[in-house]
Amino acid sequence: MSIVAAIRPDSWDFPLFLHVLGAMILVGGLLAGVSSLAFARGDVRFLRLGYWTLLAVSLPGWILMRAGGEWIASREGWTKEGVPTPTWLDIGFLLADVGGLILLVSLIVGGVGVYRLRQGKGSGLLKATLVLAFILLAAYVVAVWAMAGKPS
């Protein structure tokens, strides 16, 4: 591991930085969004705060993480046809893509929920957003572990 890190070409550094920064923003947005939704106890301000955090922080973080990930994978030659990808990268790509889909679904469901808050409804939909975001947070902890520890 240390040797791989030591010999990493300089040209990989910037895409890796974008990938890690995006992932950190994504995880931070999920933590803030989940916390706001979980402790809202029906308070509309906190339900909105949780939803908008997911939309304005987690989503841009996911885009940066995914774009940076594709860039660094391409730089490392993993995206070439016929090149077998290691398990840790498969885990990363799978969790990133499925996670992106779940994030999108949670944002759509939450968006409807936030809209319905005006009529005094929608908190049930935001609970669904909370559950999905919490699952995502757990999944991305696994993804970080896989990316950093690189199991065979």
Place this chain on the structure above:
Amino acid sequence: MSFDDWMLALHVLSAFAYVAGIVLFWVLIVAVRKIDTPEGTIRMEPIVKVGNASVGIGAVGTILLGIWLTFRLDGYAIWDVWIIAALVLWALAAAAGQRTGAEYTKGMTKAKELEAAGEGGPSAELLALNRTSNGVVLHALASAFVLLILLDMIFKPWA
């Protein structure tokens, strides 16, 4: 995965916890600027606790596991310039983070005082404390130091 791989993974997970806490506090800093009631301010306390736990676990985990890895892995030494830079930046980030917490605690303390006095309505004084510009500057500084640590860890200047 070897033991060293596990330690590295936990070091990186700690870094994620640290940054996640910082992002969470940015969200709260933006949100609290509109809150002028004791009830609304106190409502943030459980979220603050999540942020404190995340930053605390992250900061301690990164420094302890980072130093341990420095001694354990080949090719790294504690006197490497980029590692010394990371240690200095970590200390600066911790100091700025602690002072940020102290700034925002003033608002939370005031909110509890107002609530205890039975004054539940909007308070200009509470709003001013929640909008502390010192707190914003200190949190921006802490965030900048942590961003520099991330850059330092990836680009490893002078390595």
